[in-house]
Amino acid sequence: MHLISIDPRALQENPNKARRSKSSAQADAVLLASIKAVGIVQPPVVSAAPDGGNGFVIDAGHRRVAQAIEAELPEIFVLVDDADHADGAIRSVVENIVREPLNPVDQWRAIERLVALGWTEESIALALALAVRQIRKLRLLANILPAMLDQMARGDMPNEQQLRTIAAASQEEQAEVWKKYKPKKQDPQTPWWDIARAMTKTRMLAKDASFGDELAAAYGIVWQDDLFAPADQDGRYTTDVEAFLGAQQEWLSDNLPKRGAVIEVNDWGQPKLPGKASQVYGKPGKGDNTGWYINPRDGSVQSVAYRLPEMKKKAAAGDNDADAAQETMEAPKARPDVSQKGLDMVGDLRTDALHQALARAPIEDDTLMALLILGFAGTNVTIASGSSDNPYGHANGRKHAARLIGEDGKLHFDRDTLQQVARSLLVDVMSCRRNRSDSGLSARIAGDAIGADAFLPNIATEEFLACLSRGALEAAAEASGVPVRIKVKDTRAALVEHFAEGSFIHPASTIAPAAEEVSAWAARFAPTGSDDDGSVAETTGDVDGDVPEEAADGVETADEATEDGEEHEAAGFREAAE
Known part of the structure; x- marks a missing residue:
């Protein structure tokens, strides 16, 4: 064979060419764009015309010659085959059947090589007659871990969605996942679904x-x-x-x-x-x-x-006339400053601080006795009398009381033991937790009396601050002298860092209650009178302990107690009425 330059219009079409069906317009357009960009990469093969005719006949490369003419190239290089013309027939078949296109992995590597040689994505797309978007896809996939590329080059390819997920991950992530899921000798098939799932990240779309x-x-x-x-x-x-x-x-x-x-x-x-x-x-x-x-x-x-x-009409007090009613409507509730989880955490923090103060803080004897009374006034305390088999009896109270009994079955204790037992009993009784054990306001009054707020820990933690609304968080930051950041998470982080060596106590977590809240509580449960021996009569009965006629069935008093969330106290009222 030898190489010559010739006008493509002078070449004769082979009447015995293997490809008789017309190629698609898209395929011809791709070839034309490639020839215009880089010329003919592989010269067509020609041979002398049979029967001693003039010129050359095309053995292989009819489409290349046709598109070179379409591109108006004045001359192209061709390979002239001097062998027997019979070889041209087999060459034409081999040209169209045996040739295999590049697999995607080789395409990625070829494009990366072109980029390294200074080609732009646009020029590569023009030369290969591909969309720029397709070139960028291939370039993205070229960032896949080399070990995965080698596996794909063997014909073990993931589907497009899996390929997209893998290509979007970093090389470090790909290496870590590939180490775990790469195919074993006994099972050469790659678990691409597992690999893609391990690299999947939650995406938020701009649309x-x-x-x-x-x-x-x-x-x-x-x-x-x-x-x-x-x-x-x-x-x-x-x-x-x-x-x-x-x-x-x-x-x-x-x-x-x-x-x-x-x-x-x-x-x-x-x-x-x-x-x-x-x-x-x-x-x-x-x-x-x-x-x-x-x-x-x-x-x-x-x-x-x-x-x-529908708007509800609420009658004015003491007036049944509908014209004097007030119209009320439920409005959507705004998010509270502290979420329910945050309030639960506050209850736990208050209770722990209260228990530490009861166990360690200095308490005068008179104060200790007052605390004991307050402890048994808690909403979480129930008493099982001798005439009632109440399942909510306080078993721990009996356990502590047993420490004050001597071997002779009589009360026998010293002052230190009495103080220890009183403190332990108060620890078991008093609680600020937001569940059935909540003592109510009495526990907070007791905590204020002994300075339990001083035992509160630093609550400038990510866990608690995440429970605050944006407004509450920014108010806390401003009150602490911490500049408010644009992003909520940055404001939280700044508060945590600011109080790393200090102590942050949110106003909603303090144990000491407001004075007006305590006054209202005391007024609500104030006694109505006293017996001759100084005992206070219940608000639900007279001095002799008889139940008033209007509360004989216990319903009114129980409803009042339940309305304030004091279910156990209401149950006690019903039992007393019965």
Whole structure:
């Protein structure tokens, strides 16, 4: 064979060519674009015309010659085959059947090599007649771990979705996951599904973001491009879920429409409507409200229409006339400064500090006796009398009392033992926890008397501060001299750092109750009279202990107690009435 330069228009088409069906217009366009960009990479093979004719006949490369003519190339290089013309027939078949296209891995490596030689993505796309987007896809996949690429080059390829997930992960993540899931000799098939699942990260899409670039920058959100997203969609995303949700929440607070309220969602991502409200499934009416919330799954801002119950009329005290009634309507509740979990933590912290103070703080004898009385006045204390088999009797009280009994079965103790038993009993009785053991206000009055607030720990922790609303957190930061940050998590971190060596006590966690709260409590349970021997009569009966006629069935008194959350005290009232 020898190489010559010739006008492609002078070449004759082989009447016995293997490819008789017409190639697709798309394939011809790709070849034409490639020839225009880089010329003919592999010269066509020609041979002398049969029967001693003039010119050359094409053995291999009919499409290359045709597209060179279409590109208006004046000359092209061809290889002239001097062998027997019979070889051209087999060569034409081999040319079209045996040749195999590059596998995707080789394409990735070839593109990376072109980039290293100074080719731009646009020029590569032009030369290969591919879309720039496709070149960028291939370049992204070229960042896959070399060990995975070797496995893919053997024909063991993941599907496109799995490939997208793997390519989006860092080399360190890929190496760690590949080490765990790479195929074993006994099972050479690669578990691509497990590999992709291990690298999956929660994505928040830019198309679901209601906030703009300004808030995105304020929350440090950097968008990444999903090169596999449809061309007509915004393919940007972020894996910083907390920042995305924070920006959405701030946008929602600033753009809340009239008659709109921010509502929470339940564990399944469904909106929680205000109490007694009913959802409106059709077109909202003029008096309906709209609840706005953030879908925890994709971070999008969504809304739900709801209708509050009909306005209720509340009669004025002592007047049954409907004209004198007041109209009231339930309004959506705003988020409290401290969440329910935060209040539970406050109850635990108060109780621990109270118990430490009862066990270690200096307590005068008279004060100790007063504390004992307060302890047994707690809402969590019940007494089993001799005439009642009450299952809520205080067993620990009997355990402590046994320490004061001597061998002769009589009271026998010294002063130190008495103080220890009294302290232990108060520790068992008094509680500020938000459950059945809560002693109510009496425990907080006792804690204030002995300075239990001094035993509270530093609660500037991520766990507790996360329970505060944004407003409460920023108020705490300003009161502590800590600058408020743009992002809520940064404000929390600043508070934690500020009090790393100190102690932060949130006002909602202090044990000492407000003076007016104590006065109201004392007035509510103040005695109505006393017996001759100085014993105080119950508010539910007269001096002789008889039950008044209006409370003979115990209902009124029990309802009053239950209304304040004192269920056990109400049960005691019912038992006394019976």
